[in-house]
Amino acid sequence: MSLAEVLRLLLRHWKLLLAVPLVLGTTAFLLTRHEKKTYTSETTLYTGIASGYTLKGNAETDFFSTNNAFDNLLNLIKSRETKEEVAYQLLTHHLQMKDHLDPARLNWNSLMRLHALLPAALRQQLTGPTQAETLARVRAYAGANDTNELYLLLNSFDPTYSVDALGHVNASRIQSSDLVKLDYEAEDPAICRHTLELTTQVFSEKYRGLRMDQTATVIKYYEVETARALVLLNTAEDKFLAFNRDNNIINYYEQTKYIAGEREGLYADITKIQMQYAAAKARLAAIELKLAGRNRALLSTGELLQQRRELEQLQAGLANQQLYGRLREPGTPTDAPRLQARIGELTEAMRTTLNDHYSQLNSVEGIPSKGLIDEWLRNMLECSDNKAKLEVMLQRKQEFMEEYHKMAPLGATLKRIEREIELTQKTYLALLTSLNDSRASQQNNELTTDLKVVAPPFLPLHAKGGKRLMLVAGGSFGGFFFVAATLLGLGLLDKSLRKPSVAASQTGLPVLGVLPPPSATPPAPGSYADTALDHLARQVVRRAGTQGAPTPFVVGLVSTRRHEGKTQLLQALAIKCRALGLEVLTVCPEGTDAGPDATYYPPALAVVQRWPLARLTQGQAAHVVLLELPALLEDTYPVAPLTEVHLLLLALKNTRTWEPKDAQALQDLRSLTMAPVEAVLCGVQAYESRELLVQHEPVRRRPRLRLAFWRRRAATA
Incomplete structure (x- = not known):
C-alpha cells in the first residue's frame, strides 16, 4: 500500500478519525474533573559505600562490590518489612494525637479520614499511654489474624497507610556517587514529609541491624571456637608438662x-x-x-x-x-x-x-x-x-x-x-x-553503617501538576492512532477487488473498465462517472468496430452472483452507445428493471427450449446487442446464445472477494463459448480507478469516426 493510498484511506474515514479522539478526550476530561492534588518531597542520604573512610583507610573501589552494596540498600528500602514498619509507626504517630491536630504530621482532612477508617473503639484500644506502647499494640493487633481492620487496611489500596501506597517511595542512587535519593508523593504535604522521615529512620535501623547481626554471628562463632581451641591447647600443654615431670625431663x-x-x-x-x-x-x-x-x-x-x-x-x-x-x-x-x-x-x-x-x-x-x-x-x-x-x-x-x-x-x-x-x-x-x-x-x-541525612525531607507547599492534561491528550492521540492503525490494518488485510489492478491479479481477467457507484442523478459532463462510462463505451465500440467484427455485435453481461451491478452496466452502456449514435438493443431476463426500451425473456423457458439469440431478441436488428444473463452461481442461464456472443463482460462488485467457486463458474462459462471474457469492476471510487483511466484518456473525435464507419457498413449491407 502506497503513501497516497494510505492518505486516501484515512481521508475516507475522516469522520471516524475525528469522532473517536474527541469522544475519548472528552471522557478523560470528565473523569478527571475530581482529580486530587498530590504533593512531592524528597530527601538525600550519604552512605559512604563507594568512597567512605574505614578502619583500614579509604574504601577500595570495587565496581561489583559497590553495586552489590547499593542493590542491597535499595532493596531493603523497597522491602515489604520496611513498608509495614513505616505504616505501623505512621499510624502510631497519628493515633497518639487523638483529637489534637499536629499540622507537622497531618492536616485536618487526613485526621478525619483516619477516624472514618478506624472506629473510635478500635482507636481507643490501640492507643497506649506512650508512643512505644501504642506501636506495640498496633503491631500485635495487625499480626493477630488476617481479618482484622489493621491487616485489611495494610493490604488495601489506601493512599496513606497501605503497603501499596508506601511502595511509591522511590529510592535511587544519584549517578555513581555515595548519595541515595528518596522521593514520595501524597495527598497531604505533612504526611508526605513525615513518611520520608519515618522511612529513613526505619530502613537505617534495619540496615545497621542487618550488618551488625552478620558480624555478631561471626564473632560469636569465633569466640566459641577460640575458647575451645584454648582449652585444647591448655590440655596439650598440661599433658606435655606431666610427661616431662613423670620422666624427669627438663630439656x-x-x-x-x-x-x-x-x-x-x-x-x-x-x-x-x-x-x-x-x-x-x-x-x-x-x-x-x-x-x-x-x-x-x-x-x-x-x-x-x-x-x-x-x-x-x-x-x-x-x-x-x-x-x-x-x-x-x-x-x-x-x-x-x-x-x-x-x-x-x-x-x-x-x-x-x-x-x-x-x-x-x-x-x-x-x-x-x-x-x-x-x-x-x-x-x-x-x-x-x-x-x-x-x-x-x-x-x-x-x-x-x-x-x-x-x-x-x-x-x-x-x-x-x-x-x-x-x-x-x-x-x-x-x-x-x-x-x-x-x-x-x-x-x-x-x-560505615551510620547513614547521614544530607538533605532532610521538606514540607511541599505547592501541589504537583496533575495528570489531567496528559490523560486528555493521551486519550485523544491514542484514539486517533488506534483508529488510524485499525484502518491501516484492515486496509492491509483487505482481500476485496477494490481496484482494477487487484481484480486483474486475483481473477486473471483483463479489466475492460470500471463502473462508478450508483447514483440517483445522471452524471455531469466531465465528471468521474461520465469519464468512466465514456471509457467503457469506447472500449466496447472499439472492439465492435475492429476489422472483421460481425453485425450486430453481441455483448454478453454476466456475473457469478446477484447484485453485482450488471443491470446498471447494461443501462450505462446502452445510454452511452446511443449517445454516440449507435442502435443498441438490450435483452434482459424477466425480473430485472432495465427500463421500458429493453426486451425481456423468461430464463427458465429459454434454457429448456434452448432459445437461440434470434429468439431472445425477437428478430430485432441493431448495431450492438447487450445481452444480460442471470447469475452463474445462483440462477439458470441459457447456453445456446453463448455461441453467438462476441464479447463477455463479467461484472464484479469491488467490495467482494474472489473465491474458488467464482473461478470454477468462470471456467464453466469459458467452456461454452469462444468469446473473450473481460471484467468490469463496479462501484469503484474515483481515486481507485485512476490507474485505468489515466492509461486510456478519452478522445472526443474517435467515436464520430466510428459512427461514419457504422453508416458505411449499414449502407453496404
Whole structure:
C-alpha cells in the first residue's frame, strides 16, 4: 500500500478519525474533573559505600562490590518489612494525637479520614499511654489474624497507610556517587514529609541491624571456637608438662645431647684407663717375677693383703667421687679430700709394713730388693687406682646405656605431644586472628553503617501538576492512532477487488473498465462517472468496430452472483452507445428493471427450449446487442446464445472477494463459448480507478469516426 493510498484511506474515514479522539478526550476530561492534588518531597542520604573512610583507610573501589552494596540498600528500602514498619509507626504517630491536630504530621482532612477508617473503639484500644506502647499494640493487633481492620487496611489500596501506597517511595542512587535519593508523593504535604522521615529512620535501623547481626554471628562463632581451641591447647600443654615431670625431663634435646657427649667422653676415658690398667698390671706382674723367695712371700702377708684391699676400696670410692662429682650441684659436700688423705696414710702404712718385713737386700739378679719393692708398690697403687676407675667407669657406662635406652622412646612420644601442641597453637592463633578481624569488621560496620541525612525531607507547599492534561491528550492521540492503525490494518488485510489492478491479479481477467457507484442523478459532463462510462463505451465500440467484427455485435453481461451491478452496466452502456449514435438493443431476463426500451425473456423457458439469440431478441436488428444473463452461481442461464456472443463482460462488485467457486463458474462459462471474457469492476471510487483511466484518456473525435464507419457498413449491407 502506497503513501497516497494510505492518505486516501484515512481521508475516507475522516469522520471516524475525528469522532473517536474527541469522544475519548472528552471522557478523560470528565473523569478527571475530581482529580486530587498530590504533593512531592524528597530527601538525600550519604552512605559512604563507594568512597567512605574505614578502619583500614579509604574504601577500595570495587565496581561489583559497590553495586552489590547499593542493590542491597535499595532493596531493603523497597522491602515489604520496611513498608509495614513505616505504616505501623505512621499510624502510631497519628493515633497518639487523638483529637489534637499536629499540622507537622497531618492536616485536618487526613485526621478525619483516619477516624472514618478506624472506629473510635478500635482507636481507643490501640492507643497506649506512650508512643512505644501504642506501636506495640498496633503491631500485635495487625499480626493477630488476617481479618482484622489493621491487616485489611495494610493490604488495601489506601493512599496513606497501605503497603501499596508506601511502595511509591522511590529510592535511587544519584549517578555513581555515595548519595541515595528518596522521593514520595501524597495527598497531604505533612504526611508526605513525615513518611520520608519515618522511612529513613526505619530502613537505617534495619540496615545497621542487618550488618551488625552478620558480624555478631561471626564473632560469636569465633569466640566459641577460640575458647575451645584454648582449652585444647591448655590440655596439650598440661599433658606435655606431666610427661616431662613423670620422666624427669627438663630439656629433652639438651639432655640427650649431653648424654651423647658424656657417653663419648666416657668411652674415651674407659679406653685410656684400660690401657693404663693393662700397662700397670703388666709391670706389676713383671716385678713380682723378679722378686724371689721370701721377698715374694712378703707381698702375700695377711697385713699387706688387708691394707691392699682397703686401699682398693678407698681408690674405688675416690674414683666414684671424682667421676660423679661433675653431676653434683655446686656447693654439695664431698668425701674426696678425706679419701685422698686416707689413701696417702694407707700407702705410707704399706711402705712401712714392707720395710719392717724386709729381710733380704738383693735379688737373684743382683738388683737390690729395696728398689723392686718400691717399684712394686708404685705399680700396685697405679694398678689398683686404674682398676677402681675402670670399674666405676664400666658401671657408669651401664648407667648411660640404661639412660640412653630410657630416653630414646621418650623422644617419639615427646615429638607427638609437641606436634599436637603446635597444631593446637596454630589453630588457636588462627581463630584468635579471625576473631580480632571480625571484631574490627564489626567496629568498621558501626562506623560505615551510620547513614547521614544530607538533605532532610521538606514540607511541599505547592501541589504537583496533575495528570489531567496528559490523560486528555493521551486519550485523544491514542484514539486517533488506534483508529488510524485499525484502518491501516484492515486496509492491509483487505482481500476485496477494490481496484482494477487487484481484480486483474486475483481473477486473471483483463479489466475492460470500471463502473462508478450508483447514483440517483445522471452524471455531469466531465465528471468521474461520465469519464468512466465514456471509457467503457469506447472500449466496447472499439472492439465492435475492429476489422472483421460481425453485425450486430453481441455483448454478453454476466456475473457469478446477484447484485453485482450488471443491470446498471447494461443501462450505462446502452445510454452511452446511443449517445454516440449507435442502435443498441438490450435483452434482459424477466425480473430485472432495465427500463421500458429493453426486451425481456423468461430464463427458465429459454434454457429448456434452448432459445437461440434470434429468439431472445425477437428478430430485432441493431448495431450492438447487450445481452444480460442471470447469475452463474445462483440462477439458470441459457447456453445456446453463448455461441453467438462476441464479447463477455463479467461484472464484479469491488467490495467482494474472489473465491474458488467464482473461478470454477468462470471456467464453466469459458467452456461454452469462444468469446473473450473481460471484467468490469463496479462501484469503484474515483481515486481507485485512476490507474485505468489515466492509461486510456478519452478522445472526443474517435467515436464520430466510428459512427461514419457504422453508416458505411449499414449502407453496404
